[in-house]
Amino acid sequence: MAKIFALLHTQADGSFPKASLETLAAAVNLNTQLGGTLTVGVLGLNAAAAADAVAGCGAAAFLAVGDQAVSQPRYATDAAAATALIQAAGAELVVAPNTSRFARCLPGAAHRVGAQIDTHIVALCGEGGAVHAQRWFYRQRILGSFSRPARPWLLLVDGGVNPAWQGAAGAANARPVAVAFTAEEQRTTVKGVQAPAADAQTIRPDAALLFVAGAGWTKKQKDGQAHIGEAGVLIQAFLRNAKASLGSSKSLVDIRSEGQDTLNFMSHMNQVGQTGSTPRHPKGLSTCCHGEEPHVVGWRFINERRAVNLDPNCGWAQGKADVVYVADAFEVLNKVTAMLTAVP
Numbered sequence: 225m226a227k228i229f230a231l232l233h234t235q236a237d238g239s240f241p242k243a244s245l246e247t248l249a250a251a252v253n254l255n256t257q258l259g260g261t262l263t264v265g266v267l268g269l270n271a272a273a274a275a276d277a278v279a280g281c282g283a284a285a286f287l288a289v290g291d292q293a294v295s296q297p298r299y300a301t302d303a304a305a306a307t308a309l310i311q312a313a314g315a316e317l318v319v320a321p322n323t324s325r326f327a328r329c330l331p332g333a334a335h336r337v338g339a340q341i342d343t344h345i346v347a348l349c350g351e352g353g354a355v356h357a358q359r360w361f362y363r364q365r366i367l368g369s370f371s372r373p374a375r376p377w378l379l380l381v382d383g384g385v386n387p388a389w390q391g392a393a394g395a396a397n398a399r400p401v402a403v404a405f406t407a408e409e410q411r412t413t414v415k416g417v418q419a420p421a422a423d424a425q426t427i428r429p430d431a432a433l434l435f436v437a438g439a440g441w442t443k444k445q446k447d448g449q450a451h452i453g454e455a456g457v458l459i460q461a462f463l464r465n466a467k468a469s470l471g472s473s474k475s476l477v478d479i480r481s482e483g484q485d486t487l488n489f490m491s492h493m494n495q496v497g498q499t500g501s502t503p504r505h506p507k508g509l510s511t512c513c514h515g516e517e518p519h520v521v522g523w524r525f526i527n528e529r530r531a532v533n534l535d536p537n538c539g540w541a542q543g544k545a546d547v548v549y550v551a552d553a554f555e556v557l558n559k560v561t562a563m564l565t566a567v568p
């Protein structure tokens with residue numbers, strides 16, 4: 225009988241991040257398909273209390289490492305705790321969230337327990353006792369399905385592809401797993417967190433809409449002038465009202481590094497495409513962006529695509545968008561934002 229281990233971590237307030245609950249849903253599903261035994265392991269601040277929140281998931285046992293040493297993410301202590309949890313569970317298949325915390329420490333833990341590890345898993349399926357995993361290759365162009373005979377096998381599940389687990393809380397009676405953390409492992413300390421103010425944060429992975437701005441916003445318009453200041457005000461008002469996430473084409477963010485006048489609230493972090501990111505949102509709206517292939521490949525996981533472009537022959541009109549509005553994006557955004565602000 226397959227021994228499945230859902231290895232989860234808590235976040236700064238001691239609760240589970242969404243990615244942990246999504247991973248738990250994937251592990252519960254896999255366990256049902258394989259008819260195995262499920263164990264849940266929790267690492268981080270308030271680990272035992274967090275286990276209580278998922279007590280109804282059907283796990284046969286719960287394990288926890290909630291020592292002060294793992295209250296903050298740190299490679300050395302996280303790798304030691306994850307190793308101890310995997311060993312205590314006698315895990316064969318370890319399913320864990322592909323968060324930055326685990327992406328950093330689990331390859332080391334896998335090496336220590338003699339396991340193999342795969343990252344960015346987007347689907348898991350158990351059939352006839354075999355486990356099949358899927359992940360994208362070559363910048364999201366090829367979807368691969370594969371299996372491994374090696375055990376333990378660690379699988380890091382991407383966020384946003386499974387629904388978050390929901391169910392009854394209860395008494396999980398998580399068994400504390402003892403880890404002898406050394407002073408050397410605790411040398412690195414987190415002194416503080418530098419993060420942009422909440423309203424300055426333009427990348428919102430949970431937003432229903434991805435709004436993408438292209439270099440056209442900075443180009444000379446029909447009056448022969450560029451209107452970068454107006455573009456910035458319009459885009460930020462739209463983002464605020466639509467609660468959208470902000471993406472960019474490469475050309476637009478490159479303008480900044482070339483020292484030209486451009487939109488100062490975006491950086492290469494916003495870039496979508498082959499050399500940028502591949503965000504997941506139900507809808508996407510592209511504005512003043514031509515829709516070239518190296519950019520559009522980053523739209524792989526955007527379900528419904530619309531674009532606003534002055535050019536009826538732009539890339540979006542070549543089968544890359546569901547709807548193309550051949551229109552001036554300044555005018556469109558002015559009207560849409562007025563409509564959004566009129567909604568009570």
Ligand SMILES: Cc1cc2nc3c(=O)[nH]c(=O)nc-3n(C[C@H](O)[C@H](O)[C@H](O)COP(=O)(O)OP(=O)(O)OC[C@H]3O[C@@H](n4cnc5c(N)ncnc54)[C@H](O)[C@@H]3O)c2cc1C
Pocket residue numbers: 437438439440441443445472473474475476495496497498499500501511512513514515516517518519522532533534535538551552553554
């Ligand atoms: C190896 C490689 C990797 C790359 N990786 C990426 C990547 O990751 N991401 C990426 O984005 N690009 C990438 N590129 C670059 C990509 O090929 C394009 O050059 C880039 O995406 C073009 O950006 P753009 O559409 O914003 O600008 P432009 O091509 O300059 O298009 C601007 C558009 O704005 C429109 N426009 C102007 N004014 C208005 C208005 N008032 N209303 C409506 N529309 C208007 C114009 O009609 C035009 O279509 C890559 C290229 C290579 C070779």
